[in-house]
Amino acid sequence: VKGYGQSIYGHKYFEYARFFRKIALEIENNPESIMQYKSHPAIQELVMDQTSTCLERVQRLEALCYGDAGVMLACPGPSLSGLIIREIGDEEQKQYFFDFVQSTSARTLFALTEPDFGSEAGHIQSRIKPKTVDTFELSCKKCLFGNGAAASIGVVLVKASEGPLGMRAILLTPDHLNEVNKITRKKLNCFALIGAQLSYLECENLEIDSKNILGMHLNPLRSGMMAIITTFNQMRPGVAAIALGHAQAVWDYLYSHANNRKRLQQIEMDGLLSQLKSIRQYLHQTANQVDKSPRVQVYSSMAKQMATLIAEKISQTAIKYFGLSLFIDHPILAKWIRDVYAYEYMEGTTYVQLQNIFNHYKTSVAQGGY
Numbered sequence: 483v484k485g486y487g488q489s490i491y492g493h494k495y496f497e498y499a500r501f502f503r504k505i506a507l508e509i510e511n512n513p514e515s516i517m518q519y520k521s522h523p524a525i526q527e528l529v530m531d532q533t534s535t536c537l538e539r540v541q542r543l544e545a546l547c548y549g550d551a552g553v554m555l556a557c558p559g560p561s562l563s564g565l566i567i568r569e570i571g572d573e574e575q576k577q578y579f580f581d582f583v584q585s586t587s588a589r590t591l592f593a594l595t596e597p598d599f600g601s602e603a604g605h606i607q608s609r610i611k612p613k614t615v616d617t618f619e620l621s622c623k624k625c626l627f628g629n630g631a632a633a634s635i636g637v638v639l640v641k642a643s644e645g646p647l648g649m650r651a652i653l654l655t656p657d658h659l660n661e662v663n664k665i666t667r668k669k670l671n672c673f674a675l676i677g678a679q680l681s682y683l684e685c686e687n688l689e690i691d692s693k694n695i696l697g698m699h700l701n702p703l704r705s706g707m708m709a710i711i712t713t714f715n716q717m718r719p720g721v722a723a724i725a726l727g728h729a730q731a732v733w734d735y736l737y738s739h740a741n742n743r744k745r746l747q748q749i750e751m752d753g754l755l756s757q758l759k760s761i762r763q764y765l766h767q768t769a770n771q772v773d774k775s776p777r778v779q780v781y782s783s784m785a786k787q788m789a790t791l792i793a794e795k796i797s798q799t800a801i802k803y804f805g806l807s808l809f810i811d812h813p814i815l816a817k818w819i820r821d822v823y824a825y826e827y828m829e830g831t832t833y834v835q836l837q838n839i840f841n842h843y844k845t846s847v848a849q850g851g852y
């Protein structure tokens with residue numbers, strides 16, 4: 483594919499992206515087959531990540547999703563669980579989790595969203611309650627989280643009590659996830675971004691050791707809602723990067739396959755390309771900002787909603803240009819057109835991001851900032 487991928491991402495990541503694109507339709511057909519490729523250096527880079535900055539993650543995720551986002555999301559690696567463990571895990575929890583993920587190339591899950599209460603952390607109903615001095619019982623229903631049925635380790639978010647200080651992140655080990663009588667996991671039928679393997683999990687009175695509760699060594703202010711907000715601020719630029727890589731892939735594809743340049747509105751394409759460039763620049767600044775002050779929410783919300791929007795806009799341009807033949811003659815593009823609408827929901831919809839931005843503005847005005 484001609485276009486800007488190679489110059490934006492550099493040789494190594496461009497080659498990784500080419501590999502992801504080569505296996506994209508295979509993984510869409512059977513996400514499980516990702517494990518055949520687990521020793522590929524692109525996948526090992528994800529698996530071994532333990533210390534990346536937000537900026538490094540953003541650059542890597544954009545490049546890999548220029549290849550194919552479905553493949554990237556199917557991959558093993560610490561992913562979102564790794565971020566919350568880095569944020570609030572104690573040394574033993576960190577060592578156990580990262581050793582396990584790296585030595586087995588494990589897929590991981592991170593479950594906040596619930597079937598009845600969505601992903602608004604304050605409303606979740608999943609609970610842990612004390613059983614003995616250092617054991618608890620976990621009862622939860624979670625849905626729409628990536629790799630849930632395939633993962634061998636991961637984190638679920640629950641409440642130990644009402645209020646923001648009652649939030650807890652629980653590390654589920656392979657032993658918990660294999661308790662077939664107490665835990666049910668299944669893959670959900672999906673139409674888009676099938677590689678993400680969105681799943682459902684339910685468990686009743688699953689015994690949890692206190693050492694599996696993250697952040698017990700911290701005060702509840704740091705391990706509760708604040709940890710969730712901080713972790714989501716670190717994740718959200720990643721979703722923006724996924725959408726941006728996808729958007730650049732569709733742009734490059736359109737550019738190199740549009741054989742009738744007169745019909746392809748050159749001005750429209752130039753406009754979209756400059757939007758891609760400026761959103762990328764903004765995203766990198768955001769990631770830098772998150773590395774410096776991970777509690778500030780507003781920039782990552784802005785970046786996420788802008789990247790989602792440009793990915794959808796470029797996809798609509800592709801539909802306009804190719805028409806229905808796209809779905810017959812361009813299978814990878816047809817896949818991307820299906821996948822693109824998932825980004826709106828990952829890490830919160832546009833309305834929710836805009837509300838974050840508005841709340842920040844309101845607080846700044848109240849403090850005399852604007």
Ligand SMILES: Cc1cc2nc3c(=O)[nH]c(=O)nc-3n(C[C@H](O)[C@H](O)[C@H](O)COP(=O)(O)OP(=O)(O)OC[C@H]3O[C@@H](n4cnc5c(N)ncnc54)[C@H](O)[C@@H]3O)c2cc1C
Nearest residue numbers: 592593594595600601626627628678824827829830831833
């Ligand atoms: C590919 C993919 C991967 C995902 N991965 C994970 C994962 O790994 N872990 C996980 O826990 N979840 C995951 N999710 C779930 C995702 O985070 C939620 O679906 C998303 O945050 C939307 O939340 P919700 O379903 O609660 O919808 P809601 O937030 O309830 O939104 C429903 C509708 O109401 C609107 N709305 C909501 N609140 C307001 C408001 N205050 N004002 C105005 N309108 C509002 C929304 O815009 C939307 O149109 C994933 C989802 C997808 C699609």
